[in-house]
Every structure is written in structure tokens, then in C-alpha cells.
Amino acid sequence: MALKRILAVDDEPFNLEIIEEILEDLDFELKMVNSGPECLEVVEEFDPQVILLDVSMPQMSGYDVCRKLKENPITQKIIVMFVSARGTVEERMEGYSVGAEDYIVKPFSHEELRLKLQHLNQVLIEKESLEQQVEDATSTAFNAMANSSEMGQIVNYIEHIGSIDNEQDLGKAFLNCLGAFDLQSNVEFRLDGEVLHFSVSGVCSPIVIELFEMLKSKGRLHEFSNRILVNYEMISLLILNMPGQDPDKHGRIRDHICFLVSVTEQQLKAILTKKELLQQQQQLNDAVGKVHSKFTGLIELLNENRINNEAIFKQLQEDLERRIPTMGLDEDQEVFIYQKVDETIQNSVAREESVKGVKAAFKEIENDLSQLLKQ
Template identity: 70%
Template sequence: MALQRILAVDDEPFNLEIIEEILEDLDFEVQTATSGQECLEIVESYDPQVILLDVSMPQMSGYEVCKAIKANPSLSHIIVMFVSARGSVEERMEGYSVGAEDYIVKPFGHSELKAKLLHLGQMLLEKDILEQQIEDATTTAFSAMATSSEMGQIVNFVEQVGTIQDVSELANALINCLANFGLSCNIEMRVDTDKLHFATAGLCSPIVVELFEILHSKGRLHEFTNRILVNYELLSVLILNMPSDDPDKHGRIRDHICFIVSVTEQQLLSILTKNTLINQQRELNSAIKTIHSKFTGLLSMLNNNRSQNEAIFKRLQELFESRIPSMGLDEDQEVFIFTHIDEAIQSSVAREEAIAQVKDAFAEIEHDLCNLTTDEQ
């Protein structure tokens, strides 16, 4: 800030008139005081940038006034220039020891005072620049520390969320993560045909549920006042208390929220996919048991048929062997009958081979199904 306001303090009115004339020519705003006590009474309300302070004053010397000013935290930033008729080294050292920034000896000329004030004005500008740099550096440092802490929370959440396999547990983990950022939230998870709601306060209000219904398909991000709504296909999160007094923090937290909700969405999708696969596995296992039961029944029936055929052909063969010799048939007739009996038996044997092939086919199918369930697991 450029030098503008100066307070001149001297118990001699004539000296103040000279100072006022010089300062007015330099376009400074000037106020005067005729004693140290008056200076202390008006300095806080006037808030000068520089005080031209006479050293030798009755009741309260300039040194005492300077000490009082520099001891007050709200006034210590004011630059003090001592004005004295004596300029010995000892007196200058005394002035510096009580906190003064400069010293000018009476009588002084217009150009000397102007040069010193211009120098002090430059000091003020450099001081403002330095203070701003310090403030910026401090802000950057605190922002870096805050960001580091926030990233730590995010990393912890990412590491934790990958182990969660329950929808309700996932919602509670998200609520706790956002709570670490000082955020209060409402959550909707869309699981199959159900809509599950969770909240920092325990329950979502009806208006929040309606808001999820209206906005969940209307875009990724909605911001209104100090609230923000983030939408994904399976998950919507409404933050109720975004930081509104710090734009940088607001933007940083918004980015964190979008990332955290994205990670949660992916884990929710993973949970639902795994549950679907588990249900399909159960259904497949049930189907395999049913197929196995039917295969077993069918094979049992085929075995029974084979046994019955064998018994029938055996009885038939025994019957023909015992009766044909007594039937008075010639040799060609006997050969004809036995030939057809052998063909029927061979045909039955061929059917048994087909049954064996069916058994092998059933066994192979059952084996493949068992391997399929083992791979899925």
C-alpha cells in the first residue's frame, strides 16, 4: 500500500506548521498531535502509516510514546520516525532500541524529509509484498497439508472398500469416509428393482428420496447452494453441507467426492455381479443335481430293459432247444429257425451296445457339467 496517512507529533505548534506545509505539498494526508498522550489517544482511530514523532516533549517523551506504540500488537506495524534537535549516535541508538525505523534531525529541509518519506513508502510497499508472500506461502502450506490428509483418507477408503462384499456395509463405509471430511450425506443404491436409502442422520427424508427419483438420470453432477448431488448408474449421493466460505476447498472436496463415489459405484457393481454369479451357480448346481437324477433313473430303466430282454431271449432259446427236436422238422427248417433266433439275439446285443454308448454319453455330459461348476467356483 502506498504511503498516504501521516501523524505529526510535536509540542511546538510552529514545528507542526512547517511539517504540515511540507507534507501537504507532497499530497500526504496529515493529522497532528501536540503531546505524546494526545498521540496515543488518536493513533488507533486515525491509523497512520507513519508517525513523525518529536523526541523532547514534556510529561511523555517520544521514546516513551514509541515504546507504547510498539508494545501494542494492533499498532506495532506503524512506522515511527523520530524528529529531534539532537542527532548524536547515542540518541539515534536509543531511538532504534525502542523500535523506531528512522531518525531525522532538526532543522531539516523539504528535500531531506521528502527523500526519507519516499524511502519509508518503499518500505511499506515491500513490507506489503512480503506479508502477501508469507500469507500465500502459509495458505499453500496449509492447503498442501489439508490435501495430504484428505488424500490419506481417500487411500484408506480405497484400500478398505475392495474387501467389502455387502451392500449395507459398503453404504456405511461411504458415510464414514465422507464424515471424515466433515460432510453429511444421503445415499441411494439401486439394487435390482429395489432402491436402498442410507443417511448420516439415519434416514433419508421424503423430499430427498423424491430428489433422487427426479435427478438420478438427469446428469452426473448437480450443485445448489451448499449442496451437491453426484449420480452414477447404481448410486446417487447427496452432500448436505459443502464448504461455502472457501472456494478452493469447495472445489477440492467436490473432486474428492466424485472420485470416492466413482470407486463406491465400481465396488457396488462388483458386489452385485458376484451375487448374480453366486445365484447362477446355485441354479446350475440345482440343475446338475436334477440332470444327474434323471440320468440315473433313465440308465436304471435301460438296465432293467436289458435284463428283461436277456431273460426273454434265454427262455426263448431254451424253449426252442428243448422243443424243436421233437417237432419233426427237417434240417433246413431247424437251420431256418435257429438262424432267425441268432439274428434276434444279435440284434438285442446291438441294442445293448447302443445303451452302453448312451451311458457313456450321459457320463461325459455329467462330467462336463461338474467341471463347469468347479471352474465357476
């Protein structure tokens, strides 16, 4: 039963005795006062759910008392039932106009008052149920709005970090995002051969760094008091001020930070992969430059040998043409010498064609390497 406390107000002690007699075997806490001012004096402390209020009283009428009750935010929700010897339409309308919820006319029977109180009890139950529904709906709406705002922060963060290309800027952006949730955060990035720390206070304290080291391989989540530690392969996050008084917000924030650590780690891996690829590309560029230099030097050497060979053979031909006629050789001997010289020159020409083939092969290799670099 929702109705537990009733305040009866009447300047006639006999009327209060009747009310007490009617309600004595019911599970109500009943308090009785003799005037309007006394009612206003005790009402906040006693905190009744229903007031049985006499209309005609000296000093202050029931109507005036009801107006005061409804003007006070603390007492305005208390149900007021007027008790009066007169029950005309005008008087009832006056009662309703000042905020009363019910009206009973003296003399009334035991059963009539009990029925009215039972009805008011049902009204209280329905009001409490409705207020709870409104509170739940309001809480749900606020949670939805909070979650929507939080998701907006997360989306903005994800869009922002896509353009970040170094670990330091990523760590600072991560702290800024967590700061938007009013979270006091410490972050550790574990890279190959290097560990980076980030904190809202500027530097991580030694105890936080030790905590990262001790718990980095002990599971994904550690919660203690209003703190939470989240571990991933390359990132650990320590939050110092989780919202302990709001379970719904606590759960949302925990889910958010796990997702944020995961997203941040993927971007950190992307940054490191990009750096590695750029380093490999630079190494490849250096290798191509060295190959090109060696190819160029080899081609120049081959060209120089070809030029020297041509000069030697030309000089040989001139010498033979000048000396053979004076050597007293017969015709067959002269023909033999000229044939040998021609064969030697032809072999030299063949080697020159080989040089051209080598040049073409080198050029093709350079083109292939250039295409590889572009990819």
C-alpha cells in the same frame, strides 16, 4: 502509494506546524498529538502507517513510547521514525534497539523529510508485497496439505469398498467417507425394482426423496445456495453444507464428491454383477443336478432292461435245448431255429454295446458341465 496516514508526536507545537507545512501538499492524512501518552491513546483508532516520534518529551520519552508500540501486537508493525535534535551514534543505536525504522535530526529540510517518507513508502509497498506472497504461499501450502489429507481419505475409501459385497454396507461406507469431510449427505441408490436411501440423520426426509425423483434425469450437477446435487445413472448424492465461504475448498470438495460418486457407482455395479453371476451359477448348479439325476435314472432303466433281456434269453435257450429234441424236427429245422436264436442274442448284445456308448456319452456331458461350473 501505500503510505496514507501519518501520526506526528511532539511536545513543541512549532515542530508540529513545520511537519504540517511540509506535508500539506502531499496526499497524506496527518494527525498530530503533543505527548507520548496521547500517542498511545489514539494510535489504534487512527491506525497510522508511519509515526514521526520526538525523542525528548516530558512524561514519556520517544524511546519509551516506541517500546510500548512494539510490545503491542496491534501496533508493532507501524513504522517509527525518530525526530530528534541530537543524532549521535549512541542515540541512533538506542533508537534502533527499541524498534525504530528511521531517524531524522532537527532541523531538517522539506526535501529531506519528503525523501525519507518516499523511502518509507517504498518500504511499505515491498512489505505489503512480501506479506501477500507469504499469505499466498501459506494458503497454497495449507491447500496442498488439505488436499493431501482429503486424497488420503479417498484412497482409503476406495481400498475399503473393494471388499464390500452388498448394497447396504456400500451405502453406509459412502456416508462415512463423506462424513470425514464434514459433509451432511443424503444418498439414493437406484437398483432394479428397488430404491435405497441413506442419510447422516438416519432417514432421508420426504422433500429430499422428492428432490431426488425430480432431478435424477436433469443433468449431472445442480448447485443451489450451499447445497449441491450430483446425479449418476444409479446414484444421486445431495450435500447440504458445501463450504461457501472458501472458494478453493468448495471447488476441491465438488471435484472430490463427483469422483466418489463415480467410484461408488462402479462398485455398486460390480456388486450387482457378482450377485447376478452367483445366481446364474446357482441356477446352473441346479440344472446340472437335475441332468445328473435324469441321467442316473435313465442308466438304471437301461441296466434293468439289459438284465431282464439276459434273463429272458437264458430262459429261452434252456427251453429250446430241452424241447427241440422232442419235437421231431429234422436237422435243417433244428439248425434254423438255433441260428435265429443266436441272431436274436447277438442283436441283444449289440444293443448292450449301445447302452455302454450312451453311458460314456452321459459321463462326458457331466464332465463338461463340471468344468463349466469351475470356470
